[in-house]
Amino acid sequence: MDTQASPIRKLAIMGGTFDPIHIGHLVTAEEVRHEFGIDEVLFIPTGHPPHKSNINMTTSEHRYLMTVLATAENPNFKVSRLEMDREGVTYTVDTVKELKRIYAETVKLYFITGADAVQKILTWKSPEELLKLCDFVAVTRPGYHKAELIQKVEELKKQYEANIHFLEVPALAISSSNIRERINAMKPIKYLVPEEVENYIKKYDLYEYKICLTEEERTEMYDYVASKLSPKRYAHTRGVVEIALEYAKYHHLDYDEIFIAALFHDIAKELGKEEQKRLCDLYKIELDEFEQKHIDLAHGKIGAVLLEKNWGISKPSILNSIRYHTVGRHNMTDLDKIIYLADMTEEGRGTYKGKDQIKELAHYDLDRAMYKALISSYNYVTNILKQEVHPITQELIEYYKQFN
Structure with a gap:
């Protein structure tokens, strides 16, 4: 031996x-x-x-x-x-x-x-x-x-x-x-x-150049979005901008990126189903099987295309946060998470179980906030609306569960 x-x-x-x-x-x-x-x-x-x-x-x-x-x-x-x-x-x-x-x-x-x-x-x-x-x-x-x-x-x-x-x-x-x-x-x-x-x-669009908006450009964007949405939807959008910028402050994210993503996230929300289908065909927007059955979920992907076509903003981080704000995606960036969370927690959403906790978590732990938000969304869609949820929702719940 x-x-x-x-x-x-x-x-x-x-x-x-x-x-x-x-x-x-x-x-x-x-x-x-x-x-x-x-x-x-x-x-x-x-x-x-x-x-x-x-x-x-x-x-x-x-x-x-x-x-x-x-x-x-x-x-x-x-x-x-x-x-x-x-x-x-x-x-x-x-x-x-x-x-x-x-x-x-x-x-x-x-x-x-x-x-x-x-x-x-x-x-x-x-x-x-x-x-x-x-x-x-x-x-x-x-x-x-x-x-x-x-x-x-x-x-x-x-x-x-x-x-x-x-x-x-x-x-x-x-x-x-x-x-x-x-x-x-x-x-x-x-x-x-x-x-x-x-x-x-x-x-993954890391370290890309920063967009610097003037006050005139911000005002022009506000006016444009207001012209495309109903007063109720526009009020929701303004609320999303406000809370998203608040979250951005705590996580040291770029204000202009957050502003644009939040302001334009629902720009295609109120388009009719036929118009949404037409735009998807026109711009060759890829929809998964679930989105094809529920075309209303495509408004994020359509909105990202419209922002790029009409405003010349092509930064992937901004476009992706709009594109996937409806159901989320794997490997979400902090910008993605903030737009998703702001969309769920702005004041116009009213009060629902867990909302205050999600808002509090979003100030210091986006992953834990995402877990709570995804659970809340899942329960609302399945228990209140009596509808099926996108398969990725359950996958994301399992992923973010580790941070809870």
Whole structure:
């Protein structure tokens, strides 16, 4: 029987928001892997980092999937949901301790971080404990002024017996914030991110340019919508705009996007069934089997087309929130959720069981609010209207049940 212990593997932790992941991250990880003989680099997208708690980050699921796409071709790269699936604020020390628990004594951990972060490490949670749990690799770009950094590192080594290494990486000149700015300015990001990530960003309309409306444009839009709806429906629409903007404030979403989506969400609501069918045929709007039987549910998809055709607004995030506000969809964005919830909770809807709770939840937890809203909608349609519901309703109830 071979009693020889298994050799200790080297595992490097590459943490970050990855919003989005870019070539700089990948080059850094590969350089560290080569320089320190790392067996595996574990990319860990952050869940709720304390230092970015007030920033409107892209959803963790989008950031995770982009990271998976970016690292898929490298057999030495893996992606972990460890921080994403952890409830509450994410702290590095908790992540490292969890990895130590998972791998026990079979791995030696290296934590990859920027040089600036190393200098601020004493402001992190439990820094003394963290410095003893793993080695740190402080990566810098060529030309980085290291005198202050070296002094700080020497102090940490002496005071905490920390193991901190240096590594220069040319690609660190690239940053996620710069990529977001380039997208916002409609500049190319090709070769700054993997092709798969670039395509993913385009598909889901991440980091797109912001629409900036003037007061005159807002007034013009209000007048247009008022001319297309009955006074009662228009009053409902104004109510949806009001509550949607309130929700947007709490979730740091773009006001103009919310305004447009809320204002136009029911623009096709009062069209007759024959007109709705005609427009679906004219614009080749795809309807599922349930929508074909219940053509009134198509008004969201028709409204999205009319907004694009008549107002030239083609931003997918806005159009999708209008398109799917009737029954929802899988992988709903925060904008989708807010339009769905605002449509159900505006004051003109009157009082119904659970409405106040849905409104309260919508201010701080959109997923829990969605679960309550979907249950309420299901009960209303089946018990009060005595009608069948779209199959996706039950699917969404099952999905959002995990957040309740």
